[in-house]
Amino acid sequence: DGGITQSPKYLFRKEGQNVTLSCEQNLNHDAMYWYRQDPGQGLRLIYYSQIVNDFQKGDIAEGYSVSREKKESFPLTVTSAQKNPTAFYLCASSASGRAREQFFGPGTRLTVL
């Protein structure tokens, strides 16, 4: 089955720790995205990548980092510099070009202890 997988489903972080969220897709999509979802707010874009070895900051990139070494993978690291990381994190992918339709993974819920 084609799709997007995210792991882990739940993640707990202690103060001062860096944690990495995994996102893998087998849809052969060029573009991948990371969003953060908080209660009562719409999805906010953290980072996106249009192609391997290239990525751009979104609206709320501070305290996060990403890499795009393979087309299929776009891991997100939540660093200790992110002061309020507790949220639901969603990874998405799409084909490139104007007629792009986004597909989402199941999400990772990160909680700071």
Added chain:
Amino acid sequence: KQEVTQIPAALSVPEGENLVLNCSFTDSAIYNLQWFRQDPGKGLTSLLLIQSSQREQTSGRLNASLDKSSGRSTLYIAASQPGDSATYLCAVYGNQFYFGTGTSLTVIP
């Protein structure tokens, strides 16, 4: 900056009723609009994608319309069922994707 608004924030209807969800956006320079469904604690499931040159798209009991000039889209759900209960989000794509905050739908048996 593009702003996407969905009203109402929550909606409760009896089973079998037809209903309309609304999505408005401030910048009409978009390439497409996408409707999603999100169940609690889950990712987003794509329902319908409307290209900027299209007026509507249909899938089963769902029909989405797009009026770019007025910055509006509607999602029509026919003969609602309890299984339709979820949050429905719209997103527009111009230079990036922008999402509304969603409408939480409850269909009462």
